[in-house]
Amino acid sequence: MNPSPQGIVGILVGECAGPLPFAESAFCRQLCHIGNQQKMTIYVFCPGWVTSGRRSITGYTFESGKWIRKQFPAPEIIYDRCISHDKNQQRRKQRCLEILNDLQPFVYLTRGLAGKWSVYQALMKHRLFAAYLPNTVRYEGTIQLDNWLSLHGGEAFLKPQNGSHGKRTLLVKEMNADLGGGLALTGRDSRNQLFRRKFRSRQDGLEWIHRFIGSRIFLLQPYLQLNTSKGEPFDVRVLMQKNENGLWSMTGMAVRAGRKHSLTSNLHGGGTAHKALPFLTKELGERNGITAVQIIRKLSEAIPKHLESQFGRLAELGIDFGVDRGERIWILEVNSKPGRSSFFRIGDMQGARKSVENPIQYARYLLLRKTLA
Structure with a gap:
């Protein structure tokens, strides 16, 4: 068995109001738990908590069944889950990263993608993907x-x-x-x-x-007719992640369906999640449903490596596909900070577990390579 790298991973998230002052507390709790199993130090922090001139970082970690606020060393790896909604937030985050890099050069677990337009232009460069992209x-x-x-x-x-x-x-x-x-x-x-x-x-x-x-x-x-026979909008979310060996693998695939006439299928807008193959075979017929899943899988396995060649190292991607009433498949969006609640909702507990484990396992892989270098 490989020795544990005993690494320090900081999870960078946005601030929020509530019982805890940071976003995604449930997801972060799971990450801390997995890190503890790997004998790694995992803590959560926000951009505004990092100040110049201090050697330690204020953060939270989950241990002994509760969140504990304390001081931590600068992280060796940063898992960036912080979404910047405006230029002020972007500058604040950039300043935070500059301070941390001065304390100790860190490894970015995954780089963010530079917006939907840049991703579209990058995908259009590849002949395979161009045929599945809507005119934009x-x-x-x-x-x-x-x-x-x-x-x-x-x-x-x-x-x-x-x-x-x-x-x-x-x-x-x-x-x-x-x-x-x-x-x-x-x-x-x-x-x-x-x-x-x-x-x-x-x-x-x-x-x-x-x-x-x-x-x-x-x-x-163009407005694509991405609806069920009952008029419910739906898409197919695929989660691609790097695993403990640093290799891309498909963690899971799920359909997200919105309410009738609700425009989008996103779960935050009140949608529901379904297992992909049964849903698509019901809508398209068995043969066409199986073919759709095969095409989506083929595209999903090819997209991460291509986008890495354009944007630098990535660790996970949420890829959204549409299937129109003519059974044509479309690449809708690619997100470098994907959610993973779909897999919990459809009862895919293996996919749900791996979706949380993989970022820490990949961080461990990077740390081990650094340790053995």
């Missing part, structure tokens, strides 16, 4: 959107470049197109609440959308 452009204004609607059957789907959980997504549909009519909008706001609006004036609708987008970068795509 950056939103540039009302004239562009007006022309897009005219060229795409009166429909458009807009999503933020750095959005998550389906927030601020927007479906635009023409009303009474033959009369040059208005627009019907279905979307989710910044709190992930579903809303609907209708504009009898097309120009009023376009201007409202422009204000809704504001200064944010949005992507413009």
